[in-house]
Amino acid sequence: MLTFKRALMAAAVFLTMIFLVTRSHPSPGHTDDVSSSSGNSRVMADDYTKTGNNPTTPVSTSSSAGQIGNGRKGKGAQQPLADFAKAPLREKLLYQFPYDVESKFPAYIWQTWKYTPASGDFGENFRPAEASWSEKHPGFIHEVITDQVAVHLLRHLYASVPEVLEAYNALPMPVLKADFFRYLILLARGGIYSDIDTHALKPATEWLPESVPREAIGLVIGIEADPDRPDWAEWYSRRIQFCQWTIQSKPGHPVLREIVANITLETLKKKQAGTLKGFKDNKVIEFTGPAVWTDVIFDFLNDERYFDMTTSKGNITWKDFTGMTQAKKVGDVVVLPITSFSPGVQQMGAEDYDHPMAFVKHEFEGTWKPEELRHIGVTTEEQGK
Numbered sequence: 001m002l003t004f005k006r007a008l009m010a011a012a013v014f015l016t017m018i019f020l021v022t023r024s025h026p027s028p029g030h031t032d033d034v035s036s037s038s039g040n041s042r043v044m045a046d047d048y049t050k051t052g053n054n055p056t057t058p059v060s061t062s063s064s065a066g067q068i069g070n071g072r073k074g075k076g077a078q079q080p081l082a083d084f085a086k087a088p089l090r091e092k093l094l095y096q097f098p099y100d101v102e103s104k105f106p107a108y109i110w111q112t113w114k115y116t117p118a119s120g121d122f123g124e125n126f127r128p129a130e131a132s133w134s135e136k137h138p139g140f141i142h143e144v145i146t147d148q149v150a151v152h153l154l155r156h157l158y159a160s161v162p163e164v165l166e167a168y169n170a171l172p173m174p175v176l177k178a179d180f181f182r183y184l185i186l187l188a189r190g191g192i193y194s195d196i197d198t199h200a201l202k203p204a205t206e207w208l209p210e211s212v213p214r215e216a217i218g219l220v221i222g223i224e225a226d227p228d229r230p231d232w233a234e235w236y237s238r239r240i241q242f243c244q245w246t247i248q249s250k251p252g253h254p255v256l257r258e259i260v261a262n263i264t265l266e267t268l269k270k271k272q273a274g275t276l277k278g279f280k281d282n283k284v285i286e287f288t289g290p291a292v293w294t295d296v297i298f299d300f301l302n303d304e305r306y307f308d309m310t311t312s313k314g315n316i317t318w319k320d321f322t323g324m325t326q327a328k329k330v331g332d333v334v335v336l337p338i339t340s341f342s343p344g345v346q347q348m349g350a351e352d353y354d355h356p357m358a359f360v361k362h363e364f365e366g367t368w369k370p371e372e373l374r375h376i377g378v379t380t381e382e383q384g385k
Helices: 004-023 081-086 089-096 127-136 147-157 162-170 174-189 254-273 281-287 290-301 370-375
Strands: 041-044 108-112 141-145 191-194 198-200 219-225 246-249 328-330 333-336 360-362
Touching (some): 108 127, 141 147, 290 333
Parallel strands (some): 108 141, 108 191, 219 333
Antiparallel strands (some): 191 246
């Protein structure tokens, strides 16, 4: 029979167990070092760690001991709202969208188009590509966001960072907004973004090698162009160009935070100068497209705030990725070879669609206008070769 004394003792034991469980925390960790083809390596800086459920960004060696990576002073200190409103854009984005490399990749698939798949105007050419993502990823949330819905979605996600919304609304061309949207949605929610004319050939669960721990990776990208030819600069914006028609990430990744800040500040600068109205479509690639995307990624891979450079033999450059045929892990970033996201182009070492490393198929001809082909860094003449 349960007496009052026994019930009291049982309650005390139960409360003690709850207290012990809630007081325990996982130990901090950091990602492993990974060598590239040239023997160069990158070890994630010790400050690039997860503290409880609040990830921090690494601080430089000149930072004061009282500062932590999320911009707040001291552990547990609160930042007044007035100070937050005046904070630099990058600090706001970090505070609003913290990064936890040990979290799982969110099961989201994001696409954007003028119409939803339920609309008769969606486009019959796009239906097989759009359907392939749901077929290959059962259990994932798959959303095709229209331009009208994107405005309201971003207003919800970025309400506390009005500069971002001002920049998005100020962009004068749909292709600029489409570029910006992919970075914004991945920074805020993570998952996979892929252009509407891109087929999923293999599920994302097969994109990373088994040897790579998922809890150590926060960004998965592919190579769009690796033009090993003397006149490469006449056709492409960068010697190695990273693909942005398909990206997988965890929310809050520093690369996404940086490109969102970059585009936001540059847009507001152009708006104030009155140069947005006359913006030329051939400048898209440098403003929001794969050129600036590539630059931001290389800046991250060579940033001493994120990597311990004491073991490095020099900056990571295009030479570390040219001609690669297997995935390479650099810090918390995995770079896939050109075959993975650009199969079937019949140049630059890309294999065909049935190759084991072919993960998505991006349609170039028939779905892009000439100015849009220039935006991804490939001319119509180059497509015919």
